[in-house]
Amino acid sequence: MKTINSRQNPEIxxxxxxxxxxxxxNQQRFIAEGIRTIxxxxxxxxxxxxxxxxxxFSEHHINIDRNLITLVxxxxxxxxxxxxxxSGVVGVFTMPQQPTSDLTPGLVLANITNxxxxxxxxxxxxxxxxxxxxxxxxxxxxxxxxIQSTAGTIANVDIFELTWQELLNQxxxxxxxxxxxKDGKPPEHLDLKKSLIVVGNEADGIPSEWIANCEQxxxxxxxxxxxxxxxxxxxxxALYLAxxx
Numbered sequence: 612m613k614t615i616n617s618r619q620n621p622e623i624x625x626x627x628x629x630x631x632x633x634x635x636x637n638q639q640r641f642i643a644e645g646i647r648t649i650x651x652x653x654x655x656x657x658x659x660x661x662x663x664x665x666x667x668f669s670e671h672h673i674n675i676d677r678n679l680i681t682l683v684x685x686x687x688x689x690x691x692x693x694x695x696x697x698s699g700v701v702g703v704f705t706m707p708q709q710p711t712s713d714l715t716p717g718l719v720l721a722n723i724t725n726x727x728x729x730x731x732x733x734x735x736x737x738x739x740x741x742x743x744x745x746x747x748x749x750x751x752x753x754x755x756x757x758i759q760s761t762a763g764t765i766a767n768v769d770i771f772e773l774t775w776q777e778l779l780n781q782x783x784x785x786x787x788x789x790x791x792x793k794d795g796k797p798p799e800h801l802d803l804k805k806s807l808i809v810v811g812n813e814a815d816g817i818p819s820e821w822i823a824n825c826e827q828x829x830x831x832x833x834x835x836x837x838x839x840x841x842x843x844x845x846x847x848x849a850l851y852l853a854x855x856x
Contacts, residue, residue: 612677612678612680612681612682613681613682614681614682614683615662615681615682615683615684615687616683616684616687617687618686618687618690620687622681623683623687623690623691625638626642626662626691626701626703627690627691629641629642629703630642630693630755632751632753632754635706635751635753635754639705639706640659640703640704640705640706641703641704641706641753641754641755641758642691642693642701642702642703642704642755642758643701643702643704643755643758643759643763644692644693644694644697644698644700644701644702644755644758644759645698645700645759646667646671646673646698646700647762647763648758648759648761648762648763649661649673649700649702649763650673650763651762651763651764651766652702652704652763652765652766653673653675654766654767655766655767656704656705656707656766657679657704658675658679658702658703658704659679659703659704659705660679660680660681660702660703661673661675661679661680661681661700661701661702661703662680662681662682662683662687662688662691662700662701662702662703663680663681663682663683663699663700663701664682664683664684664685664688664697664699665682666699667698667699667700668680668682670699671700685697688701693755693756693759706753707770709770709771709772710769710770710771712769713781713783714743714745714771714781714782714783714785714807715742715743715785716741716743716785716803716804716805716806716807716853716854717736717741717742717743717744717745717768717807717808718732718733718736718741718743718744718745718807718808718810718846718850719745719747719778719787719807719808719809719810720732720744720745720746720747720749720810720846721747721748721749721775721809721810721811721812721817721818721821722747722748722749722811722812722815722818723749723750723810723811723812723813723842724749724750724812724813725750725813725842725843726750726754726756726757726760727756727760727843728813728841728842728843729749729750729752729757729760730756730757730758730759730760730761730762730765731760731761731843731847732810732842732843732846732847732850733757733760733761733764733765733768734760734761734762734764735843735846735847735850735851736768736850737761737764737765737767737768738764739850739851739853739854739855740854741768741850741854742767742768742769743768743769743771743807744768744769744770744771745771745772745773745778745807746770746771746772746773747773747774747775747778749812752765752770752772775821775824778807779824782807784805785805785806785807786802786805786806786807786825786826786827787806787807787809787824787825787826787827788801788803788806788807788808788809788825788826788827788828788829788849789809789811789817789821789822789825789827789828789829790808790809790810790811790817790829790830790831790845790846790849791816791817791822791828791829791830792816792830792838792839793830794828794830795827795828795829795830796827796828796829796830797829797830797831797832798829798831798849798852798853799852801827801829803829803849803852803853803854804853804854806826806827806853808829808846808849808850808853809821809825810842810845810846810849811842812842813841813842829849831845831848831849
């Protein structure tokens with residue numbers, strides 16, 4: 612176990628750079644923060660390095676090789692943290708390779724641009740024991756905000772980053788079921804267990820040409836006087852209805 616005291620340390624600069632999508636892509640690494648998120652990630656991912664303040668190190672027991680732990684000062688933690696009030700625990704992990712396995716019933720996030728929504732949907736999917744998450748455009752799934760919103764459960768799913776055409780080519784016998792605000796069937800009239808549920812952009816929904824490629828359209832009944840649901844809420848409800856039984 613080593614200690615870093617300087618904010619100008621080259622290693623710290625590399626970690627800090629991972630806050631930017633370009634650097635995450637260049638380094639093929641991502642950062643995560645918070646003991647709960649880190650502990651969940653550690654169930655599947657081996658870290659490149661964990662950075663802890665002395666206070667955090669004394670408070671939390673992390674069962675890993677001490678050579679993978681670096682103690683840092685509060686000032687250094689402030690530099691690499693992505694939050695205004697650092698938790699005292701930051702981890703650096705290697706981005707997993709895209710799976711080579713076939714797609715299974717699950718979730719398609721089609722141009723989801725809000726990191727919180729993306730993370731929430733992934734977290735819900737893992738709660739429903741869904742293994743396949745397909746990302747088509749949208750925000751960077753490896754951004755700190757997405758990782759934080761999943762609470763580390765991103766480690767429990769297979770992430771496929773595909774174009775829409777690649778999705779059509781690889782889905783095989785699976786149905787694409789688009790969540791739409793109107794003109795779709797209620798979920799009880801659809802076989803969602805054999806589908807990839809498509810959740811669209813928060814503001815614009817799913818592009819019409821993509822909807823045309825979907826075998827099923829699903830509209831969640833809203834007996835109240837509401838035009839639409841938040842993307843994360845709608846997707847979470849659909850996941851529950853499809854996979855909770």
